Amino acid sequence: MxxxxxxxxxxxxxxxxxxxxxxxxxxxxxxxxxxxxxxxxxxxxxxxxxxxxxxxxxxxxxxxxxxxxxxxxxxxxxxxxxxxxxxxxxxxxxxxxxxxxGSLPGQRVDFPGLAAREAQTKGTDTTGARVALVSLPWMSPTLPSIQLATLASALRQEGVATDVHEMYVDYAARIGLNLYNVLGNLLGPLPEWIFSQHYYGPEHGDHLTDMLEQRPLGVGFPWPELADTILAALAPVTEEYLADLVDEVDWSAYDVVGFSLTISQLGASMAFARRLKRAYPSLRIVFGGSQCAGPMGSTIMRICPYVDAVVHVEGEQVLGELVRRFRDGRSLSGLAGVSRRTEDGEVVTAPAAELVVAGSRKLDLDYDAYFHRLARLGLTEKMNPWLPFESSRGCWYGQKVQCTFCGLHDIMDFRAWDADVVLAQLESLQKRYGVGRFYSMDLIMPREYLRNLLPEIAARGHDWMFFYEIKANMRRSELETLAAAGVRWVQPGIESLDADLLSLMRKGVKPYQNVQLLKWCQELGIYCGWNLLFGLPGEGQASYTRMAELIPKLTHLQPPSGGGRFQLHRFSPYFEQPEAHGVRWEGAHRMFAYAFPVDQADLDQLVYLHDFTLDPSLGAPVDTSEVEAAVVEWRRANQAGARLDFIERPDEEGVIVDHRDVESPPVRYPLDRSGSALYRHLDAGVAERLLAEKFRDEDRDAFEALGGASGLAELVEQWLSDGLVIRIDGKILAVALRASRMAERNPEPVEALVGTVPEAPLDTRTAVMA
Ligand code: B12
Ligand code: SF4
CATH class of the missing domain: 1.10.268 (Topoisomerase; domain 3)
Structure with a gap:
């Protein structure tokens, strides 16, 4: 206990x-x-x-x-x-x-409290098989597992009694929620190693030193001097946790235990599954989840003899049938997207079948087990859970043009659920758990929700809050729709502020759209989580020179939450067609060798993150130091309260107050009626060559009052040199926040609500993903 x-x-x-x-x-x-x-x-x-x-x-x-x-x-x-x-x-x-x-805002906030109800096996058992679904570290403890809830719902519908065990929460409770988040967010080899050493035996000494040198705990962790003691202290606590997991549940009540493996969950799942199989040899162990996609899943099956099947695909399609075949002692042969072992020990994988069709049929999500667990662990007053939901699968952009770094596997095909079905699910979740914070697991928000789901949520007056991944090319009116529905936190995949770099990534978005998105989100009280990616094949110094010039003008906008060299992900175009992009694959990210000391050939197939070099013919690496320094300054100034506000007066005159240089007094730039009109006109950026014409068409009086085309050009040049507007993508874009449009509905800083995403360091030695 x-x-x-x-x-x-x-x-x-x-x-x-x-x-x-x-x-x-x-x-x-x-x-x-x-x-x-x-x-x-x-x-x-x-x-x-x-x-x-x-x-x-x-x-x-x-x-x-x-x-x-x-x-x-x-x-x-x-x-x-x-x-x-x-x-x-x-x-x-x-x-x-x-x-x-204060580095993890919002972690220790009040939760209204949920009456502890005893957990019980859910579902009417009509098949004679009982299933436990488990999820281990490093999933976020502030989220129940949507994977387990979805699969449990599918199984119960098929008459399989199923329990859900979100055991990552127990580990977070043991080591502390904040420490857990810091470690889990380090991603990759270190979190995996923390558990895999309880599988392969301690792999200390030089290996660990080497691993920490490459991915120091100090990165993203403000007390590096404690790192060694923390890692040493984790060992006995982790060993005890794994042992307790075997004891605290009556596993003999189940026939099948399904493990969900998403991010950094392989080490913990291997360590626990082997213990479980040793204690209960008749239990059937199944692994599934995005960590099992493609060759990763077959390799897991090869190196984990205690695993009876690995599901590579969307689990609701096959898990019920898999369980029935286990119950009946039938072969798993031909089960779509499932790896099994033949009688002579060979691992074979059947090809995947159809993807889940979304539309009007949606599985229920039941998070009772998670809330019981929070209550049992005394965590209900220590955190602020979000409820995960899905409104679509796949990516509508990626199915046409996949971003070059994006490692999405065969689930790319876009499928959205009908708005009314999603809304009904959200209302039911909110009613059941009293929580109105919803975390969308979609890769990208369906476009049609701007017309149906979101306006309907706003119309019903729900006081909800959402996280959504969006595409950065949204118009202001669309962002207003998001904000009105309660979308307070987005991940827009900004990745860069330079046109050439964005085009190398095939992002399908221009830098001016990224900048205006940051501006509008800030006005609307929407927090943007975004990274700055460096080191792309084919990039040139000019891109970094341009960004270093641009950034000081943007310090009043939200700085990147992280940044670094791009990662080479399995399934990404950079990985699948490396030569076409000037990428040279060098095998599995070598730090994983410490976490999983298997043959190199197996390791290359096992992991998602890979090492690479760039084709030398692409030229010498560019110098990114100026941009890095500019981002450090951006963050510093932003934290110190840098501001650039356009305050419009009732008489239509205005003033821009520039306090981006926080050490000096604010500078005021008064604007007459015409100047204010022009500044407003530049809100969404206007092509420079068409500017005079367009402004004249919009407000002829103001245009003439400014002195026509030449007066306008002169004023714009002045604003450019004062940094009140920027020249970007051939457009002139106003960058000040319009005070009259600042969110009134959300007076508290949205960062305080986003407790699960600490600001990551900007470090080009370290790879990050979009
Ligand atoms: C939402 C999301 C996030 C969220 C929340 C993640 C979380 N911890 O819950 C945020 C934004 C925080 C996030 C961050 C990251 N993410 Co992310 N994320 C996703 C996303 C879009 C959805 C995941 C999801 O919940 N889907 C809904 C559920 C229902 O689907 P599912 O997980 O695929 O589960 C289905 C099947 O896999 C299967 N299944 C699952 N478990 C089991 C178990 C059994 C027994 C069986 C039979 C089947 C089965 O059945 C399920 C139902 O169909 C996926 C992409 C995707 N669509 O999968 C990427 C994805 C999981 N993320 C990915 C990555 C790389 C990251 C980051 C590392 C990026 C970064 N560098 O910052 C971070 C890691 C953060 C962290 N510390 O965990 C990768 C993982 C790759 C991998 N295979 O290891 C994915 C697959 C996207 C990708 N290919 O690029 N992510
Ligand atoms: S990075 Fe995002 S937008 Fe690009 S293809 Fe992948 S999921 Fe789609």
Whole structure:
């Protein structure tokens, strides 16, 4: 059973970090760890151990020696217990430190409270088979698993009684929600390794040092000096967690256990599934999820002999039939998109069948198990869960033109559910859980929702909040529709502010659209999560020079939440046709070799992230340092409150107040009626060569008052040099925020609500994905 540990040295406010307590716990844990290591190596006792004079000493060194002596006096089992306890307490203290730093806003906020109801196996069992679906770290603890809920719903419809176990939440509770988020967001080898060392055995020493050098814990983690102790403390806590998972559920009640593997869940799933199979040999183990797509799934099947089947595709299509075949002892042969083992041990995979059709049929989503778990773990007052939902699958843009870095597999075909079906599901979820925060799992928002779903949500007066992935080329009126429906957080896939780079990525969006999206979202109180990608094949220095010039004018807009070298993802055009893009594939990302020490050939097939170099004929790598420095400054200025506001007066005169240089007093640029009209005219950008003509057509009086085409050109040149407008993609675009349009409905800063996405460092040594 999981209990939140209180620190051994208690302060008056247990939820606040205490530097003395942190260092004490660090010291105590390190001493226990050293003692354990000493015993494992059968080294002699240190000279002071067992020395009773040391125990009486009051100097710091003497106290350390005294603790060492006390630990040396413990029996092995007691030392083991103490080691684990101190590890937990230390990790919880690190968690408090992170929470207290403000680097993860919104993590510890009130949750209204959900009456704890006892969980029970759901569904009427008409097939004689019972299924457990599990999800392990590193899924986000603020989200119930949509994968498990969807599959459970499909199975129950087919008469298979099914339970859902979101076990990642338990781990987050043990190590602390904030620490869990920091580690989970590191992605890739390190989170995988934290678990896989409990499968393959510890892979310490140089390997770990090497791994941390390449992907330092310090990146995205403000206390790198604690990194070693954190990793050491995670080991006993993780081992205990895995052991407890086997004990805390009566697994003998099930016939099949399905593991959902999305991002960084392979190590934990392997470590737990093998333990489970050893404890319950008759259990059938099935792995599925996006980590099992294509060759990754067949490789998992090959290297994990305790796994009975791997589902490569959308699970609702096959899981019911898979379970029935297990129950009847029938072969899995021919099951679409499923890997199985033949009698002579060969792994074979049947080709995938049709994709799920969306439209008017939608499976229910039942998140009861997750909320029971939160209540059981005492987490309901510590976080602010979002409810995941799907309104579409696939990508309408990608099915025509796939972005070159995008690693979507065969689920690219776009399918949307009908707006009324989605709305009914959201209303039912909100009614059931009292939560109106909805996290869309769509790759891209269906266009038709701008006309049906979103206006209907606004019309019904729901006070909801949404996260959605969108395409960045939205018009202002469309963003207003989003905001009115409660979309407060978007991921628009901005990726760059340069036309050449965006074209290399085949993003289908221009830089001016990205900039105006940032501007309009800020006016509307919509938070944008976005990355700046570097290092594309074929890029040139000029792109970075242009961006370095542009960025200082945008410091009042939301800076990128992360950035770095693009990653080479399986299934992406860069991966599938490397030569066509000047990419040289160099095998699985080598850091995974530490997490999964399998043959290189297997590793190349197992992982999603790959190493590469660029064709040298593309020229020397460009220098990105100026842009990196500009982004650092952007973030600093933005945090310090950089602003650029266009304040319109009732008499139609206006003033632009420029406070992007936060160290100096604001500069005011008064605008007369005509100047204000022109500035408004530039809100969505106007082609420079057509500007005079277009403005004259729109407001002839103002045009003439400005002195016609030449007066207008002069004013625009002045604004350009003052940075009040920018020249971009052949257009002139106004960049100041219009005060009259700033969101009134959402006075609190939206960043405070977006607790799950801490700002990531900008580091071109580190690869990031869009
Ligand atoms: C929403 C989403 C996110 C969200 C939330 C992710 C989360 N942790 O829940 C956010 C925006 C945070 C996110 C971030 C990232 N994401 Co993302 N994300 C998605 C997305 C669009 C939807 C996932 C989803 O929930 N879909 C809905 C569910 C129902 O579908 P599903 O997961 O595919 O499940 C179905 C099947 O896989 C299968 N199945 C699943 N489990 C099981 C279990 C069994 C037993 C069986 C039989 C079947 C089965 O049946 C399910 C129902 O059909 C997918 C793309 C996609 N469409 O899958 C990418 C995807 C999962 N993300 C991906 C990546 C790479 C990332 C990032 C690493 C990007 C980055 N560098 O920042 C980060 C990682 C963040 C993190 N710390 O976890 C990759 C993962 C690749 C991989 N195979 O490992 C995907 C597949 C997209 C891609 N190809 O580029 N992501
Ligand atoms: S990156 Fe986004 S927009 Fe581009 S193809 Fe992939 S899912 Fe579609």
């Amino acid at each position: 999981i209990v939140r540990e209180e620190p051994v040295v208690d302060g008056s406010d247990p939820d606040r970090s205490d530097p003395v307590r942190l260092q004490l716990l660090r010291l105590l844990f390190t001493l226990a760890d050293t003692e354990k290591a000493r015993r494992a190596k059968e080294d002699p006792l240190p000279p002071t151990a067992g020395d009773h004079d040391a125990a009486r000493s009051t100097t710091a060194g003497g106290l350390g020696a005294a603790v060492t002596a006390s630990m040396a006096a413990l029996g092995n089992a007691e030392l083991e217990r103490e080691h684990r306890r101190l590890a937990r307490c230390f990790l919880q203290e690190v968690d408090r430190l992170i929470a207290g730093s």
